[in-house]
Amino acid sequence: MRESNIPNKILKWYDNNKRILPWRKKTSTKNREYFTLVSEFMLQQTQVKTVVPYFEKFIKNFPNLKSLASANDQKILKHWEGLGYYSRARNLKKTAIKILKEFNGNLPKDVEKLMSLPGIGEYTSRSILAIAHNRPYIPMDGNVERIIKRIFLLKEEKEISKENLIKKKAFFSYSKRSNDYAQAIMEIGALVCKPISPSCSICPLTLNCKAFKKKDFLVKSKNKLNKTKYFEACIYRHKNKYLLIKNKKFNFLKNLVIFPMNEINEKKFKYSLSKKINIKMSNMNMKIIISENNKLKKTRDSLLVDKSNINKHILPSFTKKIFNSLQN
DNA sequence: TGTCCACGTCT
DNA sequence: AAGACGTGGAC
Numbered sequence: 425m426r427e428s429n430i431p432n433k434i435l436k437w438y439d440n441n442k443r444i445l446p447w448r449k450k451t452s453t454k455n456r457e458y459f460t461l462v463s464e465f466m467l468q469q470t471q472v473k474t475v476v477p478y479f480e481k482f483i484k485n486f487p488n489l490k491s492l493a494s495a496n497d498q499k500i501l502k503h504w505e506g507l508g509y510y511s512r513a514r515n516l517k518k519t520a521i522k523i524l525k526e527f528n529g530n531l532p533k534d535v536e537k538l539m540s541l542p543g544i545g546e547y548t549s550r551s552i553l554a555i556a557h558n559r560p561y562i563p564m565d566g567n568v569e570r571i572i573k574r575i576f577l578l579k580e581e582k583e584i585s586k587e588n589l590i591k592k593k594a595f596f597s598y599s600k601r602s603n604d605y606a607q608a609i610m611e612i613g614a615l616v617c618k619p620i621s622p623s624c625s626i627c628p629l630t631l632n633c634k635a636f637k638k639k640d641f642l643v644k645s646k647n648k649l650n651k652t653k654y655f656e657a658c659i660y661r662h663k664n665k666y667l668l669i670k671n672k673k674f675n676f677l678k679n680l681v682i683f684p685m686n687e688i689n690e691k692k693f694k695y696s697l698s699k700k701i702n703i704k705m706s707n708m709n710m711k712i713i714i715s716e717n718n719k720l721k722k723t724r725d726s727l728l729v730d731k732s733n734i735n736k737h738i739l740p741s742f743t744k745k746i747f748n749s750l751q752n
Numbered sequence: 753t754g755t756c757c758a759c760g761t762c763t
Numbered sequence: 764a765a766g767a768c769g770t771g772g773a774c
Contacts, residue, residue: 469768470769473772510771677768707768742769
C-alpha cells in the first residue's frame, strides 16, 4: 500500500475508527437496502447521534418496506416525533409505496430512478448507490464538502462553486469497497475534520491537506441572520385539559399539533407582562408570549387533551417546549 | 445569550 | 431559485 494512496488511508482509518451504528450491521441484501433507505432519510440534516435511537425504534416497528408502506400515517409520524422535518416521514412512506409498486420492491440502482422518489435528491440518491448497492459514488454532504475545501484550500467564490467541488471530488475516486469508502469520508468529516477545531493530529490526510499546511481551516461564518418573529400562544386550560389544535394556519409544523397561536408585532411582545419564551426554528427565531386563560372556541381542528394523555398525540418538540414551560 | 452545524429536499 | 422546513448540542 503506497503512503500517498488517499483511498487506502481513508479506508484504513475507517476500519480502525468507525462507529458501531445500527444501520451498519451485517445483514441480508434486502435488509441493507431498507436500512440504508430509512437511515439516509433520517440523516438528512440530522446528526448521527440523534438518529440512532429513532432508527432502532423505527426498524422494530416497521421492519421492512411492506410494513412501512402499509402502515398508518399517524403511527409513522409518531415514531418520527421529535426528529423534525416531518415531511421526510411522509415522503419515506410514499417512497416505500412507490418502490413496491413501480420497482417490484427493489431499491433502484440508478440516479434518475432514485431521484424520482419523493424525498430523495442528489445527496440521498448517491448515498444509496454507494451504501446499499456498493457502487462507486461519493455523496456530497456537508462533511465531504468541508473536507474538499480544506484539502485543496478552496476559498474563492469561484473555487467553491458546486461544479468545482464535484470536479475536485473526483480526486477521491475509488472503485472498491464503495460502501465503506463513502461512509468513511463522511465519518472523517464528522469525527476528525470537524467544522470547528478539527482534530488534525489524528487525521489520516494531513499530508495531503493544504489547509493543514497553511494552518488555515476555513472556519466559516455564513452569518445567516435568522429573523425574529413574535407570537402569542393562547393557553386554554380546563383542569388538566389543554386545548391544542392541528396546525393549518402556519407553514411550519403543518398538520401537527400546536397550541393556538397568533403572530404579533414586536411592540406588543415587548410590552406584554406575560411569560415569554424563545424557540429557534429552522429559519427564524421565535419569541413567544404565553397567554393563559384565554377563552377559545372549539373548532374543527381543535382537540382537548388531558395532560396525562398528551403523549398519545404527535407533538413536535416545539409544542413540548411550550407545554413544559407551563409546568414550571 | 447567540451562532453554527446543516447541501438536503422541495417548492 | 430563494426560502421553507425542526432539532439539539457544541462552543
